[in-house]
Structures are given as C-alpha cells and as structure tokens.
Amino acid sequence: MRGDVSILDELRGEIGEFKRNIRTIKNYKTNTISIVGTDGGNNNLRFDPFIVHVIRVVDSRGNLYYMDVLTPTTPIDELENKIQNRDDALKKMMDFLGVSTLTQLSPMIKKRKPGEPISPSWIQVYRELVEWATLFSLVRDYDYGSDTLIVFDGLLRSKVFDKDLFNKLKNGIEQTIKEKEIKNRCKIYVVGVAKHSKVLDRYNLIMCIDDIMKTKYPCYGRVPRSMEEKAYIWSEYARDDSTSGNITEVNKFVAGKMFLVKFGDAPHDPIWPVDILLSQEKDADKILGYLLDDAILGFPIPWYPLSLQQAHENSALVNFDMDIIQDQILDSIRDSLGDKSERFNAFLLADRDVAARRYGKGL
Known part of the structure; x- marks a missing residue:
C-alpha cells in the first residue's frame, strides 16, 4: 500500500481541471418526463420454464410506449416480420436509420444456426434498442407546450448499434430538437442519469480525501475527456464530436457530455454521473437546475x-x-400440451420443495 500510494498523486493530477471548475446548481422548474425499460430483474415469475422476458418501456406518468414478450429461443426472423408489420417506435427508428432487420441494426443480434447454443444476452440488447427508439419517438413524434426535460435511464452512449448508426440517431435527435424549437417556440432537453460510472469509481476516493464536491449546496463539475479516457478500457466510449488530434475515427458511441452532479445540500450527499446531449452542453446550468428540481423530492432514493x-x-x-x-404463461403451456394438460395441473399442485417443511412453510 505504501508503494502504491503514488497512484493517489497521479489521480490528483488527473482531476485537477475538474476540481477547478466546480459550479453551483440553481433551481429551475420545467416539465419533466423519464422513461425506463423493464429489465430481467423486474420479472419475478413463480413458474417460468421457457425464460419469458417481458420488454416494455414506461414513463414516469405511467404511459406505456412499447411492449413485447420474448424468450431466448424466439426466432429473429419471426421477430423482424412482426416489427415490419407494426408502426411503433422501433419500426420508425429503423426506417430513419435505413435498416430493415435487427441484424443490420445491431451486430449483437444474430440469427442462431441449428445446433448453436442459446444465449439470452441478445434480449438485453433488444431492450436497449427499444429504449433508444422510445427516446427518439418522444423527441420526434410529440409536441410540447413548454420547455421539457426528457430523462433517459442511463448515460447517453451505446455500443449496441452497428457502424455509425448511433451517431446518425444522435444527429437525428439533435436536428429534431432544433426544428421543434422553431416550430413550437419551446425547447426539448435530453439528459441521461446513471447510478454508476467507471469515471466515478476511479475518482471517488480522491474526491473524498481532497473534499472535492463536499459542499453545503448542490453543485456539479464538467468531466474532461481526459478523465473519461483514463477510466474506460475502450477510449472510443469517451470520444465526442470535438475529439481531434491524430484520431481520425468519428464518434460512433457517445451522444452525451458527462458531468458529475451532487443535488443535495450536505457535504456527503450522493454524487451521480449525468450525460447532457452534446449539442446542449452550453445549457448545462439550466438543464441541471431542472434536474435539481426533480431530485429534491427524490424518494425512496x-x-x-x-x-x-x-x-x-x-x-x-x-x-x-x-x-x-x-x-x-400457464394457459399457453396447457394449450401446447393438449390431452396431457391434466398432468401439468397435477405437477403444479405437487409439493416440489419438501425440505421447506422443516421451516413450517407450505406450498
């Protein structure tokens, strides 16, 4: 530990620019909408032999924007045909990006060959694609009567899109916001909020030791790209449209500028990573003020x-x-079993956890 203490001095050097630019957040009020997609942790089925995933995206007001039911063995061809016959957010995003299949949209979704092992990981990729499609739809397909803040669950960056499709989506969001501002005379702001970040993990200790952001008022700091590049294994995940120098590859994965934000007024209140849409970085004071107004009433977190x-x-x-x-699910299994459905009913009624009787537990 004594030998490695020099690492803390290195971190102090890396965080110097960030430390010098900590700013106060002022409270502003506006219309706020948040969207979240259901993940695997939200599915607590009592009996689920086929690993059913319910993919749905809901906002903070209870509005349902998207819903699908999949299993890891769902044929990609069948799912693609279903998407093409619908006029929902995912179909509209795919049309905008000029792709007609999921395999064109993401290299992480592949058609399974006979005999290949089944992996459920593609369903999580599909869920992320649906979340981005819903965000794009909220910006593009809805009109707002006043300034509106759309809060995305997670940072505004992604590596699930193929080639430069994510950059094209980012440009589409930014262009639509400009057009809506002229048309409706109000602005749409987009932010992404995460509970964790590699950047915060790397610098949290030194921020605590050196009392960085340990203020008695809400504050934020803009994270330099150099800090992000030190924290991420893949430097392209920390690259934005302004990156220059010897790097010739365009930004493909990043749509937001990262800030570390403390909404509380006590020194040890939590700090959150927040991405602001790249084209709106100059409005950080106002956007984080809107977000502060939303966070003041945060409960239970x-x-x-x-x-x-x-x-x-x-x-x-x-x-x-x-x-x-x-x-x-149970009715569908019964239907598929035909005349053997009665055996299935008997199976459900059987006491399969006999050991639980030790603790006085029933079925």
Missing part, C-alpha cells in the same frame, strides 16, 4: 430524480400485472 424513480416503479412487473402474465 434521496437526491435522485423522482421522475426516474416513478418510471422504474411503473415499469416493474409486480402484483396484478405479474399475476396476469403468470396465468397467461
């Missing part, structure tokens, strides 16, 4: 945007929603 917490709560499949889905 203190000083975390309330709209995001409400969207998470709305997206979770629990209680009555989960009961309905569970019943539909």
Whole structure:
C-alpha cells in the first residue's frame, strides 16, 4: 500500500481541471418526463420454464410506449416480420436509420444456426434498442407546450448499434430538437442519469480525501475527456464530436457530455454521473437546475430524480400485472400440451420443495 500510494498523486493530477471548475446548481422548474425499460430483474415469475422476458418501456406518468414478450429461443426472423408489420417506435427508428432487420441494426443480434447454443444476452440488447427508439419517438413524434426535460435511464452512449448508426440517431435527435424549437417556440432537453460510472469509481476516493464536491449546496463539475479516457478500457466510449488530434475515427458511441452532479445540500450527499446531449452542453446550468428540481423530492432514493424513480416503479412487473402474465404463461403451456394438460395441473399442485417443511412453510 505504501508503494502504491503514488497512484493517489497521479489521480490528483488527473482531476485537477475538474476540481477547478466546480459550479453551483440553481433551481429551475420545467416539465419533466423519464422513461425506463423493464429489465430481467423486474420479472419475478413463480413458474417460468421457457425464460419469458417481458420488454416494455414506461414513463414516469405511467404511459406505456412499447411492449413485447420474448424468450431466448424466439426466432429473429419471426421477430423482424412482426416489427415490419407494426408502426411503433422501433419500426420508425429503423426506417430513419435505413435498416430493415435487427441484424443490420445491431451486430449483437444474430440469427442462431441449428445446433448453436442459446444465449439470452441478445434480449438485453433488444431492450436497449427499444429504449433508444422510445427516446427518439418522444423527441420526434410529440409536441410540447413548454420547455421539457426528457430523462433517459442511463448515460447517453451505446455500443449496441452497428457502424455509425448511433451517431446518425444522435444527429437525428439533435436536428429534431432544433426544428421543434422553431416550430413550437419551446425547447426539448435530453439528459441521461446513471447510478454508476467507471469515471466515478476511479475518482471517488480522491474526491473524498481532497473534499472535492463536499459542499453545503448542490453543485456539479464538467468531466474532461481526459478523465473519461483514463477510466474506460475502450477510449472510443469517451470520444465526442470535438475529439481531434491524430484520431481520425468519428464518434460512433457517445451522444452525451458527462458531468458529475451532487443535488443535495450536505457535504456527503450522493454524487451521480449525468450525460447532457452534446449539442446542449452550453445549457448545462439550466438543464441541471431542472434536474435539481426533480431530485429534491427524490424518494425512496434521496437526491435522485423522482421522475426516474416513478418510471422504474411503473415499469416493474409486480402484483396484478405479474399475476396476469403468470396465468397467461400457464394457459399457453396447457394449450401446447393438449390431452396431457391434466398432468401439468397435477405437477403444479405437487409439493416440489419438501425440505421447506422443516421451516413450517407450505406450498
């Protein structure tokens, strides 16, 4: 430990520019919408032999924008045909990007050859694509009567899109915002909020030791690209449109400028990584002021945007929603078994956890 203490001095040098530019956040009020997609952790089915994934995107007001039900063995061809026959957010995003198949949209979604092992990881990629499609739809397909802040669950960067498609999507979002500002005389702001970041993990200790952002008021700091490049294994995940020098490859994965933000007014309140859309970096004071107003009422997570917490709560499949889905799964299995469905009913009634009797637990 004594030998490696010099690493802290290196971190101090890396964080110097960030430390010198900590600013106060002022509170501003505006219309705020957050969107969240249901993930695997939200599915708590009691009986699920086929690993059913319910993909849905819900906002902080309870509005449902997208819903699909998949299993790891769902044929990609079948899913693509279903998408082409719908007029939803994903189909519109694919049309805008000039692709007609999921395999063209993302290299992480591949058609499985006979005999190949089944991997459920492509479903998480599909969920992320649907979330980006919903964000694009909120910007492009809806009109707002006043300035509106759209809060994305996670940072505004992605590596699931093929080639330069994500950059094309970013440009489409930014161009649409400009057009809507002229048309409706109000502005749409886009931010991404995450609970964790490699950047924060790397510099958290030195920020605590040196009292960086340990203020008695809400504050934020712009994260230099040099800090991001030190934290990320892949430097392209820290590259924006302004990157120059000897690097000739264009920005393909980053749509946001990162800030570290403390919404609380106590020195040890949590710090969150926040991405602001690249073209809106100059409006950081106002945007983070809008986000502060949302975070003040954060519950049950203190000083975390309330709209995001409400969207998470709305997206979770629990209680009555989960009961309905569970019943539909069981009915579908019965239908597929035909005259053997009675054996399935007997299987469900059997006490399969005999060991639980030790603790006085029933079925």
